[in-house]
Structure formats: C-alpha cells, structure tokens
Amino acid sequence: MISELKESYGMLFEDELLSEINQVGTFKEVSAGQKLMDIGEYIRSMPLLVSGAIKILREDEDGDELLLYFLERGETCAMTLTCCMGHTKSEIRAIAETDAKLVMIPIQKMEEWTSKYKSWRNFVFQSYHERLEELLKTVDSIAFLKMDERLLKYLQEKVHISGDSTLRITHQEIAYELHTSRVVISRLLKKLEKLGKIVLHRNSIEVVSL
Amino acid sequence: MISELKESYGMLFEDELLSEINQVGTFKEVSAGQKLMDIGEYIRSMPLLVSGAIKILREDEDGDELLLYFLERGETCAMTLTCCMGHTKSEIRAIAETDAKLVMIPIQKMEEWTSKYKSWRNFVFQSYHERLEELLKTVDSIAFLKMDERLLKYLQEKVHISGDSTLRITHQEIAYELHTSRVVISRLLKKLEKLGKIVLHRNSIEVVSL
DNA sequence: AATAGTTTGTAACAAAAGTTACCTAGCTTA
C-alpha cells in the first residue's frame, strides 16, 4: 500500500503525514460501476483516490441524472470534505468510472491534520479550488454549449479518463449522463460520424479525431 | 467600522482575530452596479462582505454572461480564496448588486491566519462549502429547469436579495443574467403576469406571489 | 411640442431539443 500512496500523494504530503495516512487509512478497491456514495447518505470517511477514476453525478427530484465531473488520481471529493465537517448529507452520487483504488480516511483525523499539517491544509484548499473550477466548466458546458458540442466534449473526456479511444458505452448511457434522451444522442452521434469525428459500432464508439 | 464588522462576523471570529481584521483590513463602500472584480484580473485582497449583496457572473468566449449566484452579508468570494493562494487569475466577474460595504484583507494575512486561528480556517472551509452548494443549485437550475421556471426562481431570489417585492430591472438585463434573449424573457414574463404571479410595469416588475 | 432614445409587446419564422412510434440488426438462450 505504501508504494501506491507515495506514488500518488508523495509530492503533496510530508513523510510523517504519509505514514499517518498509512496507519489510519483503510485501503479499498472498487470495480467499475460500483457505487461509492449516494445522495442523502451520511459520510463517515473521506476517500483519497490512488488510481482509477470516479464520476460524480447530480440528480433532480424526478431522478434524472447529470454528470458533473470526474475525479482522478491524487484527487479527493471536495463535497465530502465539508459533509464530514458539517455532518451534512451528501449532495451527490459517486460511482467508479473505472476500476479504482482508494484510501479511506476516518473523518476525525481530518480536523486533527488540518491543524497539524500545513501540507494537508493546502491539499484541502487545493481540492476545493479544483472542484470549483470543474463545476464552473460544467456550468459553462450546459449554459453556453449546444448539445452536439457538449456531446463531443463528453466523448473526449471519456477518452481521456479511460485512456482508450474506443469507448464501450451505449447511447442510452450517454443520454443519462448528459440529461437528454436516447434519440437525441443517436441523432447527434450519427451527425458526428458523418463529419468523420467518430465511428459507431454496437455497444461502442471509436473516437477518431479529438 | 468595528461595530459593523462585529455585527456581521462577531459570531464567527474570536475578538483577537476581529481586531486583527480591523487593523489590517481596509474599509470599502461601493454602490450598486459597481464592478469589484473582473475575469482575468489578479486578486490582491480578499473581500469580507459586511452589508449589501454582490452578484457573481460567468462569461463565455463570445462575451455572453450568466449569473452564478449572489453573495450576502457575512460571506466571502470563495473563488478569491484560492486565486490569492495560487496567484491565478479570476475566473469570474463580481458586481455590487446593491450598495455594499466590504472589508478588504491583504492576502498575506490569509495564510498567516489559516495557521493561527481555527475560526478562520473554519470560515474558509465553510465558505468553500457554501459556494459549492450555490454552484450546485445553479447547475440544477440550468440543467433541470425550463426557462420559465428559471425565470421565476430568478425573480424570487432578486426579491430576497433586494428585500423589495418590486424589482427595478429591465427585461434586457434579466436576459443577460439568464443568458437568453430579451424577446424570450418578455414572452415568459407576460405568461407569468397572466398567471397572476407578477405585475409588469415599465422598468420594474412587481412580484406578487412567491 | 418635437425629437430621439429606451423599453416593451408581439407576430412570424427558424433552429434545437424532446417525444412517440416503429423498424432493423445483432446477440442470447431456450
């Protein structure tokens, strides 16, 4: 465990903090698709992502979903941070996008480390900042872009996250994450294929030009 | 100055911190409509809002605007927090929504206080959390609501912020903040008027039922 | 009062997105 922790967080934290994390943290492996947290749940530990990617989703009253952003290695869920502190419920759903490895930190330690380690404080501030930036990007997309542009961005991000230009995904799944209907997605994907940007197969999409 | 500071922040900060703020902070009064910060600017001090309200706007490449949220008394601009720390440029525009009073804190103090005062740390964390929550609400609105519902919410929020059920605002201004066109807003306002929710006048809108 | 500018109303149309319906292709499994 130490090696993977050090790989992802060694440049951020001093050795003393790393070994504390190693002591109190519990290692956790999840496979793609597994739910890590749901809306309305209380949070009792904070995840540090060591490998893989996690997608963060928002839901409205009707149960309609919307993808907010992805978390990658070396990042944490900023939502969790204050959910822990304020003992409030989660506002979001977190699902493993790929197989992933995490270290779970009991929330009691968080406040302790905030006083004790400057590097931890900076990490927490940095995490908040990154999340705000990501959320701003999400706002930009849904407010300023048309669905075809959003779709293209979405495909590009998926390629980046999965590290594979062939995405194993159905039109329906895309529709859920972009909060639209399957027919709309099929239509736009066809348009993108005609433009030569992607190639469509059953259950998968090949992203050709980024 | 002390009295207003204490009124807005007395319950958050200990006396020692309050008097430090009083020493190093500069008092600033702005009038409605005045720009406090713009996209791409560097930030050299952090504002603590003592009275009034500030609106936070986002802009796309074409110069189209979108209202993100309002800041009220006792709040601060979370964006500023890490802009200061990371010495990055502002991602947003801040404009006084009403006449407002602020205390500007030099950014050097921020890091110092983060180590020194637990109440300051908590304030910063709390601010981040509130901003994330507000941004989530914004995302909800633009992703899940139709324009007529967004408009109604917008009017209700304006009433809350201004403390006056008669809003002095033009259809064009609303259109800018919701990132749509004047014609659309006029159309929907007329619909809301017919439903008895508002009464329209030149340069003002009376919000009847909330 | 005449003029110019601003604000609002509205019609007519276009584009984008959402909905319904139905078909076909491919895969799975009895």
Next chain:
DNA sequence: TAAGCTAGGTAACTTTTGTTACAAACTATT
C-alpha cells in the same frame, strides 16, 4: 432455429427556445 431482448436508426411530430422585424408606449432632452 426460433423467440426474445437489447441497441441503434429514423421518421414524424411537438415543444421550447432563439431570431428578426416592427410597432407602440413611455422618457428625457432640446
């Protein structure tokens, strides 16, 4: 192989939003 299921293609239509154009109402200024 037949039956059943899932994924995807597409047409036809509706709704929502955006655009253009123009007129009317009001305000401010000369």
